Amino acid sequence: MGTMLGFIVLLAVSFHLAPQVTRRDIFFGITVSPAFRDRPVARSISRRYAIEVWTIALAAVAFVAASPMPVPSGPVLLTQTLGACVAFARARHTVRPYAAAPATIREAEIGPRSALPGGILAQLGPFLVLFAAAAYVGLYWEDISARFPTHWNLAGKPDGWTAKSGAGVFRGVVVGFVACAMMLFTSYAVLHWTRLPRVTGTDGAQSRRVRRVNLTAILAAEYLIALLLAWTSVVSMFSDPAGPPRLPLPFRVAPFALVIIGTVAVRVLRRTAAAEGPPVGDTTPDSCWFVGGYLYVNRADPALFVERRTGLGYTLNLGNPLSWLVLIVFAVALSVPPLLGA
């Protein structure tokens, strides 16, 4: 139960910080004047949103604590997520009357893009880890258990098993390769096919740092996936079926920790910036954001990815035909590993 409660708190912290990591002219997914956040009405909206997020978290905690039987984690966390999304949508609806017209100034640097974090070697690292795990499993094939765990619950106990077979043994590594390849593509696309809202002054430096944090977070996620799947290959496949190992706590906590750390880092960066010169606006109009500001559709925007209007990261511009190709390729790639075991 302690693990479940911990995850409920981590999720609540993520949702609490999500609206605070956007630029000052974006508030709950709506374009506002940069000074709006400091107004009493904005503080009131933020306060109400935070109260709702933590009330939902407390309700989840109370439900888990009071339940006489173990509660499955998936439905609880999903319900908490849906509740937080509703709270966000309510806040967004309240902010909408204060929307400001986005600035019409656009800036661009005329120069080469910087490299991905860590350079080529760091970017290839996750693939090398997975390749090494696949090679190890291939070399010691005879020593693999006839049956081994492939899925663990939040408490780290195995709850899914697979019999020894070519597909079963290598499925994890294949999943890792596919996931890391998708994330590497996303990093490249973010670096080359997204736009910095501002490139000059303190805000420009801040925009570049925020993008760097996002790219570093993606790389960290790749390493996490590679190490996790390498562990399942190298450790769990050779374990005693009578006593399979629990999934180490770092692997269970790391995804949430990564999101929290990245969010806090961006939050700190956003607070230290000061707007200079004429306003330089987000080139993604409010009218092109849907589903509470989570989906972006703008055929007139050539960007493939744009900064999300809440939380960390980027989202596809579904108005760009290439985005649908990306989605189709991702969907096909993700469907390959399950088919391996079919």
Place this chain on the structure above:
Amino acid sequence: MTEPLQLSIVCRHHTMKPTPTIRIDVGSSVPAYRQVANALRALLVAGSFPVGAPLPTVRQLAVDLGVHHNTIAEAYRVLADEGWLILRRRHGAIVLDRSRPTPPPEARTSLVQRLRELTAEAQATGLSPGVIAGSMRSVATQLTAGKLKKA
């Protein structure tokens, strides 16, 4: 109608070479492609790009400015026609060595006419003749200083 020149050069670190930037206003009555061409021309005149250096690809710059790629393509074509760039398929736009051409006879007349239109526009916004003249003297001084440096 005179076209506002929008140019900004920023220095990211005091020991680093400044990264050239351009700025346009998509809400302006001046077509976006012309603003892009004007801004790039100013950078080319200032020597911000060495001869042979590639400019960003049409699609790259279009993404960065949030405009259609045809807008950037047209801006590059304008500059290529003026002799600043050469457009090569698969290599993008390359900066040319454009020595100062001999100005046609009507160039000076056109310049004076544009300056008159610019001052009239500035006066219409409420600026005094003194302020306008002072601004023009400041620009002229900077221009002359640049010429003396090269000499």
